[in-house]
Amino acid sequence: MIPEIGHFALILALCVAVVQGILPIYGAAVGNSALMAVAKPAARGQFLLVLTAFCCLGYAFAEKDFSVLYVAATSNSQLPLHYRLAAIWGAHEGSLLLWTFILSLWMFAVTLFSAHLPDATRSRILGVMGLVSVGFLLFMLTVSNPFERLIPAALDGRDLNPLLQDPGMVIHPPMLYMGYVGFSVAFAFAIAALLGGNLDAAWARWSRPWTTVAWCFLTVGIAMGSGWAYYELGWGGWWFWDPVENASFMPWLAGTALVHSLAVTDKRGGFKVWTVLLAIMAFSLSLLGTFLVRSGVLTSVHAFATDPKRGLFILAFLAVVIGGSLALYAWRAPRVGLGGSFAMVSREGMLLANNVLLVAAMGSVLLGTLYPLFLDALDLGKISVGPPYFDSVFVPLMVPAIFLMGIGPLAQWKKASLPDLAKRLQWAFGVSVVTALALPVVMRNWTPLLSLGLLLAIWIVTTAVVTLRERLTHVNGNTLVERLASVPKSYWGMLVAHCGIAVFIVGVTMVKGFETEKDVRMNVGETATIGDYTFRFDGAQDVVGPNYTAARGTFSVSRDGRETTVLYPEKRRYTVQNQVMTEAAIDPGLLRDLYVSLGEPLNEGAWSVRLYHKPFVDWIWGGCFIMALGGVLAISDRRYRIAWRRQEPAVPASTRTARRKVA
Amino acid sequence: MKRLILIALLLSGPAWAGEARPLADDPAAEARLKHLAVELRCLVCQNQTLADSNAPLAEDLRREVREMIAKDMSDKEIIDFLVARYGDFVLYRPPLKATTTLLWVGPFVLLMIGATALIMTLRRRAHQVVDVPVTDEEHRRVEQLLAEGGKRS
Amino acid sequence: MNRFLLPLSIFIVVVIFLGVGLKLNPREIPSPLVGKVAPDFSQPQLYDPAKVFSPADLKGKVWLLNFWASWCSGCRTEHPVLMELAKSGEVPIYGMDYKDQHDEAMTWLKRWGNPYPVVGVDDAGRVGINYGVYGVPETYVIDKQGVIRYKQIGPLDPDTVAKKILPLVKQLESQ
Incomplete structure (x- = not known):
């Protein structure tokens, strides 16, 4: 019933x-x-x-x-x-x-x-x-x-x-979908504006908080999905450029571009046509993601069970919704006004340049994701496009974007001067370069990528400090605290979100540069040492869970002879599907994660064991949460709160109709 | 004294305590295997590298690669061995050839197109736009619209 | 052309490809070995491990090489098709028992019938690797010169046999 x-x-x-x-x-x-x-x-x-x-x-x-x-x-x-x-x-x-x-x-x-x-x-x-x-x-x-x-x-x-x-799976999809579907609001705003022909600054102002909220959800959703892959799949990776991961990342890139583009449309009335297109793109990519996950056109670890009828339905739906809105766009966009003028070197110019980079990055992810399909459809052979490809095209596109990210907030609207910017940023640049070169040497493992990663991260932070310091001289207040308080929340939001990227980059760089792993065969009582930590295997016991049976290993971890923690990785057999799962045990920490996963039982109680020492790995997700926090700060700004606080006024329906006629 | 005995016990006693042996006989070869295997695709899996997969075929292929490493074959020889059998599909880094040119240059072409379009649009725009940006007046109007909400008429 | 039509045009191209993609099977990987000489092997025979099975023995014949195993459910699906084909006598099917237990393989053939004149044993899966097998069942059509002409990935069905395998075999026979 x-x-x-x-x-x-x-x-x-x-x-x-x-x-x-x-x-x-x-x-x-x-x-x-x-x-x-x-x-x-x-x-x-x-x-x-x-x-x-x-x-x-x-x-x-x-x-x-x-x-x-x-x-x-x-x-x-x-x-x-x-x-x-x-x-x-x-x-x-x-x-x-x-x-x-x-x-x-x-x-x-x-x-x-x-x-x-x-x-x-x-x-x-x-x-x-x-x-x-x-x-x-x-x-x-x-x-x-x-x-x-x-x-x-x-x-x-x-x-x-x-x-x-897994607990992560309980909240990851709702978060992710809040993000995907949240872009439907920005999309609907854009289509409404195209239909009504009123693409103006008010439209941008209204769209902004909705877009930012959706973007925050998507950021957190993706981070949680990545975290889930890290501890659940048992091989310690956190991002594989899998089609389904890409399906969530593309709307994020488009959404990030949209958030920035909306800022310009709101403040300066510019880029309207572009902003509208981004709003359509962000949601279209969410829909495309749905298609990729559910139609079976690409192989992925995360894909749903597939059925061609479903694929056909979503494709038709996709064609109608996206095709329709892009047609509407092609029809209406030429009539949209241009907005304020600005020079190429200006905050607008830099935001646009960053938009170009973000969209090029998004396009590359799309190209890499769909390319095997393109070749197959043209009968030109089967290929795989995986992490090595994405790493080698994505990084070069992101480096200039991050460089610009540091400069943009310091540039004046309308027209900025390069020599002036250079002067204001010289110490930030100096500090970044010196630290980025010196740090890896101190840490005794210099690689170009390590230095590059640190350079970018420090650049973001130092430029944020410069930006904030300059901003503080322009706001009212006698004491530092007063002046800090009078910096608008949305400005803080931007700084925090940018610093989130820095934290993220530190995480990625340090893990890539310094992680160590060991595959060992451990008898009961034997020890293995990885990154200053000694793991002693104290044996494995059988345990029974609600719907699985498992072997649970006990590992005492110590450092310099002092016990740090005890880890209990499991090898579970889920009885119904008769599927074996590796439940890694992780001791998370601000500066490193210790990661143990059980391989296979060997003779006499011994097990094959994989150990990881992953420095700074939690910064990857921490960075994402900080980015989302920046978004939350931005929407809590007074200027947007007006839109949120105001409720339906209690006015009788008749007067409202009358008013409408006047309007 | 008690402590001394304890230490003595700890030092001599547990014969089982010791450093665990690496799983692989030759850790250097294993490192090379890993280095190769992370860029190779497990054929039977959904989308996993040869390094991460536990599928039987992946194990066989790792064994095969180990043997080739033991025979001191170069990375290229090993990869050619696999490509000859399974095609380019096993490579997560698609080789640059006629059919993949667009894949490899695409991102940078996209960037070029984007940059050119940006510069051209901005140039053209500079001629077209009479500077009527969102004025302070308009900003106030927006604020007012937002602030008044439904009371606007 | 209106430059605002560009996004729509790109989108239409993508949709067409996605539509074509719906009909494709992303898990089917064409073999680079088609058109090349079938890799040599000499494996013990299932029924008489002392004897050796080698493609060299089959030079001058058109034949099928079918990789199968008793643990493989797809093999069970295609088995009646193989039996039918073997009975028709159109083309001999040689079996390769891939990564299997000897006794289980024997029981399996006893139970479901044996379409193969000779079955080789590929215990370690090395022949499989040389043939680029990535999932059983897989079937190769090999011509008189010992060149692989076709590879079927997954179970054979009557349709594929009638429309692809048999015409190809006839053509190869006449060469």
Whole structure:
């Protein structure tokens, strides 16, 4: 019964979405306020319906209703409750429901925080989001129904993929989807502005906080996915340039470019056409990612089970949504005004140059991801494009971007002078170069890449210090604290986010330069030393988990004779799928991670063991969280808060209609 | 005194304590294997390197590579051996040839196009734009719009 | 041309490729060995380990080399097709038991039938590596000169046999 309610709620949601996608947009086009007024209740209604469906599926999982095909396929009676709930997005159908649910959540948020928007704009935004929702609901109801019954019911479920039975997996997909789908708001704003022909500074101001929020979620989502790969896959890597990883990284790159481009459109009215295109691109790439993950056109560790019918559906949907918006763009963009003038050397110019670099980087990732497919489609052979390729093209594109990142915030709007900038940045540059050259020598492992990485990281930090110092001379306040407090939050946000990149770069550089690993054969009582730490293997015991049995090794770690920690890596066998998983044990630390994973049991209680010493590895994810924190600071700025604080004014409907007519 | 005995016990006693042996007989060869294997693709896996995969075929291929290393074959010879059998698909670093030229130069062509387009657009723009940027007046209007919210008429 | 049409044009090209991509199987890797001389080997025979099976014995014949194993589920799927083909007598299928247990392989053939005149044993998977086998079953068509003419990855089905294998065999026979 409950699953049928969920299914029915989805059907109703589809009907509402169709109404929401058509009437308000039409209403906005003909100036009919009654039709436009449909948008808000429709969006809220749709949210409630999809929420209902989502809860129904959650209930089916909680109650172990194995007469639902999806529940039977992705969970098991032995699976703990929190993983059963996370199993909602453990496979294709349910994760699609999560997508749709988050889309309706964003729509709901738009209805809450859009009181300040002109009615026509708000109607168009919600209408566009409604249309996107139509596609996803239709997709679910036709070829990916999560509520499909299994008759007769299975006695027990086939269990959730053991790889996904991990706390990181409980929150990683929702975060990631909040980011992906969050770009739909910026997209809807852009399409609404193109439809209405009012691409102006106000449009940029409105889009900015939404874009930044989505960007923060995406940043955190990607970081969590990478962290999950690091500790769950058991080989200590954190990024593999896998098609699915790239699918999340491309919208991030486009989104990062968008965040910066919006800043210029907001402040100076420039780049409107470009900003709109980026907004379309960021969301289009999110949709493309969905296609790549679910259609089976590329092989990936993370891809969902595939079905060509599904692939065809998403492709058609992709063609309509993206093709339609790009056609609209081609039609409307030529009429958009140019905005303020500026010289090539100016903050605008540098932001644009950075945009070009970010988009070129995004294009390269896209090229590398799809190239095997291109060749195969043209029957020119099969190739693999992997980390060596991406590393060698991505780094050269990012180096100038990061260099510019240091200069940009110091350059004046409209026109800046290079000699002046050089003078202001000379000590930052000097300090960076000297430290970057000296540090690796001190650490006794000089490589060009190590120095380059450190150079970039220190450059970001030193230029941020210069920027802040200059800024402090321009703000009011007698004491330093007062002056620090009067620097706008959005400015802090930028500095913090940039420093997050520096932290990230330090992490990547140090891990690449100094990580050590050892594959050893350890008898009980034997020790192995890696990076000043001595690991003593104290044997392995059998343990029994809720839905697995495992061998758990005990490793006492000591440094200079003092015990640091005890680590318990496991080798688990998940009984239902009979799958063996390596659960690495990690002792995280600010300056290093110690990582132990069990290989295979050898004779007489001995095990093959892999040990890693990974200096600064947590800085990689720390950097991402700092970036997201910067984004949060930026949106907490007073200028944006206005948009967030203001609620629907309590004005009778009649006067509102009257006002609209005046407007 | 007690402590001395303890130390003596610790030093002499546990015969089992010792440094663990590396898994590989020849750590130098193993390092070279690893260096090679991280750029090679495991054929049966979804998308994993030969170094990371536990698939039986990956193990066989690692054994094969180990033997070639033991025979003192060069990296190129080893890679050629694999390419002759499985094609370019095994290489995570696609070789530069006619069909992959676009792949390798693409990113930099993209950058060039982007940079040229940027410079040209900015030049053209400089001629077209009469400086009517977002004025302070307009900024105030935006602020006002935002601040007034629904009360605007 | 309107430069604002550029993004749309790029997108259309990408969509076309993605559409074509839907029909392709990314897991199927064409073999560079097609058109090259089949790698030599001499492996013990399954039924008589004292005897040796080598492609040199088959010079002047068109034949199929089928890599299989008792643990491989795809082999079970294609087995009736092989039996049918062997019965038709159109082309001999030589087997290569890939990374298998001797007894299990014997039981398997006893149970499901033996389409092979001779079965070689590739215990360590070395012949497999030389032939670029990456997943069993895999089947090679080898001509009179001992050159590989075709490689089937995955189970053979009646359709492939009728439309690809047999016409190719006929053509090779007539050469």
